[in-house]
Amino acid sequence: MNGLLWAAAGTGFTFSMTTLGAAVVFFMRKEGQSEKVQKAFLGFAAGVMIAASVWSLLIPAINEAEALGRIGWIPAAGGFALGVLFLMGLDKAMPYFLPEPEREEGVRRGLKRSGMLIFAITLHNIPEGMAVGLAFALAAHNDSSVLLASAIALAIGMGIQNFPEGAAIALPLRQSGMSRAKAFGLGTLSGIVEPVFGLLTVLAAGAIQPLLPWLLAFAAGAMLYVVVEELIPEAHLGEGHMGTVGVMLGFLLMMILDVALG
Known part of the structure; x- marks a missing residue:
């Protein structure tokens, strides 16, 4: 029971940090919706996601597999390929889920991009929440203060990393014309899966742990x-380097957070 309570607190913290990141959308100046700013925000989201994919997901997947006595690159490569194929299929199917009047090319592209961005970061939050829940489950099972301290540190690190991820959803959505409240709400909802799956992992720790490397990848x-x-591609339409600058800044910020707090 202690493990469940600790996991609820830990994943609740990580979720609250996603919410705080999404709240950045309320502090944006009243837009002149500059194309350069939109490219910068899309680039920032891309940079955050690239760094998170490597340091928050692939490297932990390899380490987790090796800790289970497996060859680290197999679940990392296999899970990665399955994730690409799954999103490729979703990409092909998504236009058919849009209402008929909204299938014009420009609107369709914007809606598809927004939907895939939300889906990808939400999907990424599921194994992160599971990792935090599993850390607390192991600490409770072994009644170890050392493991508990490690689980708390993991939750704090994940939470701080979630701040730019919440912003990476909300800011591009706002720049694409969505209201502040809706962009904030969708950014926040992307993080709710962390406490949900964190608690489920505590309840089913033995069954979940072997799958975690595959889920991360x-x-x-x-x-x-x-x-x-x-x-x-959207960040680099037209001329200028704002998209590139956004990618580099997002990658740099997320890399520093992942390495410093990991």
Whole structure:
């Protein structure tokens, strides 16, 4: 029971940090919706997702697999490929879920990009929440203060990393014309899966742990597909380097957070 309570507190913190990141949308100046600013925000989201895919997902997937006595690159590569294939299929299917009047090319592209961005970061939050829940489950099972301290540190690190991820959803959505409240709400909802799956993992820790490397890598593949297929091309339409600057800043920020707090 202690493990469940600690996991609820830990994943609740990570969720609250996603919410705080999404709240940045309320502090944006009243737009002149500059195309350069939109490219910068799309690039920022892409940079955050690239760094998160490597340091938050693929490297932990390899380490987790090796800790279970497996060859680290197999679940990392296999899960990654499955994530790419899954998003590729979703990409093909998504236009058919849009209402008929909204299938004009410009609107369709914007809606598809927004939907895939939300889906990818939400998907990435699922194994992160599971990792936090599993850390607290192991600490409670072994009644270890050392493991508990490690689980708390993991939750704090994940939470701080979630701040730019919440912003990475809300800011591009706002720049694409969505209201502040709706952009904030969707950014916040992307993080609610962390406490949900964190608690489920505590309740089913024995069954979940062997699958975690595959789930982490699956989320990485899905995120990178969205980055390459949607975000970077949109960030670099036309002239200028704002999209590139956004990618570099997002990557740099997320890399520093992942390495410093990991």
